[in-house]
Amino acid sequence: xxxPASYPEPKAGLQSDSHADAQSGAAISEKRERYTxxxxxxxxxxxxxSSTEQLKPYESDGLTVFKKSPLLVVLxxxxxxxxxxxxxxxxxxxxxxxxxxxxxxxxxxxxHEDGIxxxxxxxxxxxxxNIEKGFARVQPGVRNLAISDAARSxxxxxxxxxxxxxxxxxxxxxxxxxGGVHCLKYGLTVHNVLAVTVVxxxxxxxxxxxxALDSAGYDLLALxxxxxxxxxxxxxxxxxxxxxxxxxxxxxxxxxxxxxxxxAVGQVIAAGIIPAGLELMDKPAMxxxxxxxxxxxxxxxxxxxxxxxxxxEEEVSAQIDKVTGVFKSCHVSDLRIAESEEExxxxxxxxxxxxxxxxxxxxxxxxIDGTIPRGQLPYVLRRMEQLSAExxxxxxxxxxxxxxxxxxxxxxxxxIPGETQRTEALGSRILLLCVExxxxxxxxxxxxxxxxxxxxxxxxxxxxxxxxxxxxxxxPDGLLNPGKAVPTLQRCAEFGAMHVHRGELPFPELERx
Amino acid sequence: xxxxNQDQTEALVTQVHQALETKTPVNIVGxxxxxxxxxxxxxQTLDMNGHVGVVSYEPTELVVTVRTGTPMSxxxxxxxQNRQTxxxxxxxxxxxxxxxxxxxxxxxxxxxxxxxARDYVLGMRVINGQxxxxxFGGEVMKNVAGYDAARLHVGAYGxxxxxxxxxxxxxxxxxxxxxxxxxxxxxxxxxxxxxxxRQPLPLSAATIINNSQYIRLSGSESAVRAAAKTxxxxxxxxxxxxxxxxxxxxxxxxxxxxxxxxxxxxxFSPLIQGDIxxxxxxxxxxxxxxxxxxxxxxxxxxxxxxxxxxxSCYSANKMANNxxxxxxxxxxxxxxxxxxxxxxxxxRLFNPGRYHPEMDTGLNDQTNSKQSTSNQRPA
Numbered sequence: 001x002x003x004p005a006s007y008p009e010p011k012a013g014l015q016s017d018s019h020a021d022a023q024s025g026a027a028i029s030e031k032r033e034r035y036t037x038x039x040x041x042x043x044x045x046x047x048x049x050s051s052t053e054q055l056k057p058y059e060s061d062g063l064t065v066f067k068k069s070p071l072l073v074v075l076x077x078x079x080x081x082x083x084x085x086x087x088x089x090x091x092x093x094x095x096x097x098x099x100x101x102x103x104x105x106x107x108x109x110x111x112h113e114d115g116i117x118x119x120x121x122x123x124x125x126x127x128x129x130n131i132e133k134g135f136a137r138v139q140p141g142v143r144n145l146a147i148s149d150a151a152r153s154x155x156x157x158x159x160x161x162x163x164x165x166x167x168x169x170x171x172x173x174x175x176x177x178x179g180g181v182h183c184l185k186y187g188l189t190v191h192n193v194l195a196v197t198v199v200x201x202x203x204x205x206x207x208x209x210x211x212a213l214d215s216a217g218y219d220l221l222a223l224x225x226x227x228x229x230x231x232x233x234x235x236x237x238x239x240x241x242x243x244x245x246x247x248x249x250x251x252x253x254x255x256x257x258x259x260x261x262x263x264a265v266g267q268v269i270a271a272g273i274i275p276a277g278l279e280l281m282d283k284p285a286m287x288x289x290x291x292x293x294x295x296x297x298x299x300x301x302x303x304x305x306x307x308x309x310x311x312x313e314e315e316v317s318a319q320i321d322k323v324t325g326v327f328k329s330c331h332v333s334d335l336r337i338a339e340s341e342e343e344x345x346x347x348x349x350x351x352x353x354x355x356x357x358x359x360x361x362x363x364x365x366x367x368i369d370g371t372i373p374r375g376q377l378p379y380v381l382r383r384m385e386q387l388s389a390e391x392x393x394x395x396x397x398x399x400x401x402x403x404x405x406x407x408x409x410x411x412x413x414x415x416i417p418g419e420t421q422r423t424e425a426l427g428s429r430i431l432l433l434c435v436e437x438x439x440x441x442x443x444x445x446x447x448x449x450x451x452x453x454x455x456x457x458x459x460x461x462x463x464x465x466x467x468x469x470x471x472x473x474x475x476p477d478g479l480l481n482p483g484k485a486v487p488t489l490q491r492c493a494e495f496g497a498m499h500v501h502r503g504e505l506p507f508p509e510l511e512r513x
Numbered sequence: 514x515x516x517x518n519q520d521q522t523e524a525l526v527t528q529v530h531q532a533l534e535t536k537t538p539v540n541i542v543g544x545x546x547x548x549x550x551x552x553x554x555x556x557q558t559l560d561m562n563g564h565v566g567v568v569s570y571e572p573t574e575l576v577v578t579v580r581t582g583t584p585m586s587x588x589x590x591x592x593x594q595n596r597q598t599x600x601x602x603x604x605x606x607x608x609x610x611x612x613x614x615x616x617x618x619x620x621x622x623x624x625x626x627x628x629x630a631r632d633y634v635l636g637m638r639v640i641n642g643q644x645x646x647x648x649f650g651g652e653v654m655k656n657v658a659g660y661d662a663a664r665l666h667v668g669a670y671g672x673x674x675x676x677x678x679x680x681x682x683x684x685x686x687x688x689x690x691x692x693x694x695x696x697x698x699x700x701x702x703x704x705x706x707x708x709x710x711r712q713p714l715p716l717s718a719a720t721i722i723n724n725s726q727y728i729r730l731s732g733s734e735s736a737v738r739a740a741a742k743t744x745x746x747x748x749x750x751x752x753x754x755x756x757x758x759x760x761x762x763x764x765x766x767x768x769x770x771x772x773x774x775x776x777x778x779x780x781f782s783p784l785i786q787g788d789i790x791x792x793x794x795x796x797x798x799x800x801x802x803x804x805x806x807x808x809x810x811x812x813x814x815x816x817x818x819x820x821x822x823x824x825s826c827y828s829a830n831k832m833a834n835n836x837x838x839x840x841x842x843x844x845x846x847x848x849x850x851x852x853x854x855x856x857x858x859x860x861r862l863f864n865p866g867r868y869h870p871e872m873d874t875g876l877n878d879q880t881n882s883k884q885s886t887s888n889q890r891p892a
Contacts, residue, residue: 132708132711133781156711177661183654184654188655191632200849206845206849210822211779212777212778212800212821212823213624213625213629213801214629214777214823215777215823216825216869217842217850217869218673218850219665219668219669220665220849220850222667223661223665227660227661231660243713243714267573269572269573270573272596272685274684274685311713311732311736312713312732312736312739314733314738314739315715315733317735318734318735318736371653372653373574373652374573374574375574402654403655438651438653440653440656440658442656442657444655451658455659458658459658462641462643462647463647466641466645466647466856467660467662469856469857470662470856471660472856473849473855474849474852474853485659486659
């Protein structure tokens, strides 16, 4: 299984907030007891978890370097119960962190040590699968893949396909605005969600969006997607179902240099083709994937492209001709068109297992998630090679080449003292490199707690302040997932100071209002 | 085709600062082509026409960044030169600018198939009500850093800020297109279109006028040919001229004395009749319905609500001043949206009254007092 839950787990905790330890055990117990008592008026007892063993599985999400115990976990079963819990939390001023399957990779569902964790796992029902009208109305705890599985026999599917799709939930997808392999052509979560029903911090139930294509007033639906659980709690989602393309074909192309591969990607686009998927792996990633999945990758090449084309049969064969022509003109060293569905899936298997495959190369690895303008790829890869040497940590790269989303995987061993910290520092440098070339610190995994410092470099003070003002419009007391996604200005000042101390103020040439 | 290049950010920021100091609202105007949408704003003009030019455009990156005063006609021509397009098919409306298109959130006939204006926005620079030039999103396809405040400005009619620059995703022009006409036995019956939308067809537009159903197919030559065979119908010789007339609201249907309304409803909503006396044009496979009618606004709003959608008036100049032109917001939704407007423009400097004036009413007293309403919760 390629779910993040099965990824090797870095062992050392780092950057954990030291003030978490400031509360005495007695104070925590007292609060836990008091909250349990209050909540047991609102929820059946089996919906409240409070013992250490019960809380343990909720201490982290897919980013296991960050761990915290919440005071309580609540697992409500009805929307009424969620409303009651939120009203209680608002009146008692208790932080609330929502969680789906906990597969997130940025610590977005990391519990708050002074708050409750609101698990939505029990909301796992597809409420309506409407084939004629092309939508599914689902509860937030429904798994991403379960929607497509339910619709497939009717010739429809739900397009966004994050690699954790067998486990991750649609509520979490909305919170993170999840992407996937096919998003250059079919869009992100924000492009495929028609409506969400949310519980606001006042405990009100609001429907945002509808089956119509737009709504009166501001586009709150766009704002809610990717808001990392900071604005409201999603309790129902309507997603668009698309007709399954009747034909999908995969072209594999290998190149002797990453530059050639990068150039080939640009040339495919220039030829007027938008592939359904366009994935690039560098040599270390490809070799690891080959050793793991035995899919026949040409492991001596410098870079491998997987280019999937879908649509009507006629469209796909026309595009296959064009794409192979483009690759031939770009010094391709090995070119293969998957002849059968079996071969297509096998070639994909290597890419899809790249993370666990890389995981076998070292005791631990750390997945970075930045986006860059595609044309900057050769430069960024060169710089990363230098950084890799400087920090003495190997890096393997998988890249959603079509949309510029880069996933460097840093290999390390958490048992070696200092290596985890060095890994973190290298990760941060890579993210700042993405910003330097005009990209972003997160393409699809979210900011969470992981990239909160790097946000200070990507955004100027005034823009961050505007984010806080948006948050306050929804949640004036800052109770929903506090401390995530948007750094306080104070935190940025500290982060900046840290960099000055090291003598490497990041990108003084960057525009900062 | 070269687009004029002029960055007036500084001057615009200065003007917003002046407006802030004197608490004098501004009326943000680009090409002035969309005065028929929303109430006119009785305030000093903030002229966007000089803020023009392409900031960056690298066709193989599929991203263009432009200043918002850039005329749509110039932007379209530049993209077409590179065989690319804004797939949401924004209207030009003669002198219209890209800023106006985004502020009003307008998308053309391709919308149900290709996505809306907001779907193609990747980043935005805006001036907020404190006179700060802010940057949201970016120039890359995938970006989840910070709240998506860039898309939020699309369709906000400038009431959340002055749009300065927009970065948008562009796509290659389709290799081939064909427009087909079918005769319907029942006027305005879109059940066939709703069925068609669940099929893997390269549809890119679908409109019904009375008994005529028009569809457009886009893609590779061979795919369009194959799909046309499946769909049947008569080939419309100058299909693009027809779609242009729908997009630009120049089709003869729109030439009428009666006020024009737009209803945005689920495409599968039954036809709306009831107390409404008028004529319909169904665009977006039925998800966008234009109605010319003398029926009063409240009846139209009720009908839109009953059909799980909302209505807006496209004939501002024909309506009495006290008639709402956008489906009025209510209750918790109204308070939330007002607070959001506060968070960007607490003093209601930008286009007050133009978009959902119910968010602005009663505010003047508060604006005049020294206390800002920003970030306050309603009782």
